[in-house]
Amino acid sequence: MATSDKASTRDRLLDAASELFYRDGVSIGVEALCRAAGVSKRSMYQLFASKDEVLAAGLERRLPAYEAQLILPEQEPGTPRERILHVFERLEKSAAQPTYQGCPYLAALVELKDPEHPASVVARGAKDWMRDHFRALADQGGARDPELLSRQLMLVFDGANARAGARVETLDGLTTDTVTLLLDASGLA
Amino acid sequence: MATSDKASTRDRLLDAASELFYRDGVSIGVEALCRAAGVSKRSMYQLFASKDEVLAAGLERRLPAYEAQLILPEQEPGTPRERILHVFERLEKSAAQPTYQGCPYLAALVELKDPEHPASVVARGAKDWMRDHFRALADQGGARDPELLSRQLMLVFDGANARAGARVETLDGLTTDTVTLLLDASGLA
Numbered sequence: 001m002a003t004s005d006k007a008s009t010r011d012r013l014l015d016a017a018s019e020l021f022y023r024d025g026v027s028i029g030v031e032a033l034c035r036a037a038g039v040s041k042r043s044m045y046q047l048f049a050s051k052d053e054v055l056a057a058g059l060e061r062r063l064p065a066y067e068a069q070l071i072l073p074e075q076e077p078g079t080p081r082e083r084i085l086h087v088f089e090r091l092e093k094s095a096a097q098p099t100y101q102g103c104p105y106l107a108a109l110v111e112l113k114d115p116e117h118p119a120s121v122v123a124r125g126a127k128d129w130m131r132d133h134f135r136a137l138a139d140q141g142g143a144r145d146p147e148l149l150s151r152q153l154m155l156v157f158d159g160a161n162a163r164a165g166a167r168v169e170t171l172d173g174l175t176t177d178t179v180t181l182l183l184d185a186s187g188l189a
Numbered sequence: 190m191a192t193s194d195k196a197s198t199r200d201r202l203l204d205a206a207s208e209l210f211y212r213d214g215v216s217i218g219v220e221a222l223c224r225a226a227g228v229s230k231r232s233m234y235q236l237f238a239s240k241d242e243v244l245a246a247g248l249e250r251r252l253p254a255y256e257a258q259l260i261l262p263e264q265e266p267g268t269p270r271e272r273i274l275h276v277f278e279r280l281e282k283s284a285a286q287p288t289y290q291g292c293p294y295l296a297a298l299v300e301l302k303d304p305e306h307p308a309s310v311v312a313r314g315a316k317d318w319m320r321d322h323f324r325a326l327a328d329q330g331g332a333r334d335p336e337l338l339s340r341q342l343m344l345v346f347d348g349a350n351a352r353a354g355a356r357v358e359t360l361d362g363l364t365t366d367t368v369t370l371l372l373d374a375s376g377l378a
């Protein structure tokens with residue numbers, strides 16, 4: 001294959017993996033994956049050692065869009081409190097979509113069980129990135145205990161992801177109300 | 190089969206289903222399930238129409254133990270606040286076990302995706318039961334907005350279940366600290 005063909009085959013595979021994985025779960029088969037991507041199994045195995053590697057790379061490819069969807073860009077004006085609340089406003093907005101099934105990284109961790117799976121490693125990285133984002137904002141906003149606040153925000157973030165994704169909660173402002181209470185209690189400006 | 194043999198075959202199947210489902214996820218095969226239970230596939234299909242039905246019945250069989258593990262029995266003394274905190278103390282204790290993989294009902298909902306799957310129906314029932322338990326205690330304790338408080342408690346409960354189960358959080362009192370804050374803010378006695 002020419003280099004550009006390889007790149008396009010790889011992208012098609014990873015996009016299909018992200019989409020199917022999200023919609024149907026980690027047990028999707030190689031056949032279904034290759035069919036959805038319009039790629040032969042032979043081509044897949046030329047690019048990746050296993051389906052596990054495709055899942056991991058698919059989650060990784062999705063990261064920049066995931067981050068951009070949730071956080072206020074650095075160059076936009078906003079206090080630490082506004083930046084934290086922005087994440088939850090975006091989460092609530094996503095969760096109201098009919099195709100919403102929760103955070104793909106949390107789902108990967110719950111489904112894969114194995115912390116050493118290459119896709120679990122990527123997913124844990126996404127969770128740590130979010131917690132670090134909250135932690136930095138908690139520091140900047142002068143929270144009394146920035147570490148505690150960032151962990152509390154992650155409980156609410158992943159609780160909402162899991163419950164709205166599982167359709168046992170509709171949110172409707174629940175996370176922003178709860179987060180406001182946590183921010184006030186932490187003394188955040 | 191005699192009636193008592195049927196009962197024991199059924200129990201063995203459901204116990205194996207609960208255990209494997211929890212440890213390895215919903216994609217466990219019928220072969221592996223029957224092998225673990227020491228039951229033939231023929232016997233399984235005499236008792237259940239499908240693997241999905243076995244999963245649902247396995248989750249249902251586990252419910253009384255799940256509830257007993259989390260809640261303070263009615264006859265034990267305890268204020269609504271103590272009863273709510275008891276749930277989180279028990280959750281923190283479970284989550285510290287090396288075999289902990291989160292709440293089996295939340296995991297089922299995340300993994301199955303389909304809200305109509307018979308096991309999803311059982312899992313949603315378990316989640317609603319917990320929320321109703323919190324709601325009743327919030328009413329008894331005179332919370333200003335019992336419905337809001339019960340939903341906030343479920344966010345923390347499932348956020349902790351998901352994050353500790355995925356090994357991205359160790360808890361160590363995080364939920365009891367956070368819940369105390371929510372109870373105080375709600376005006377619960």
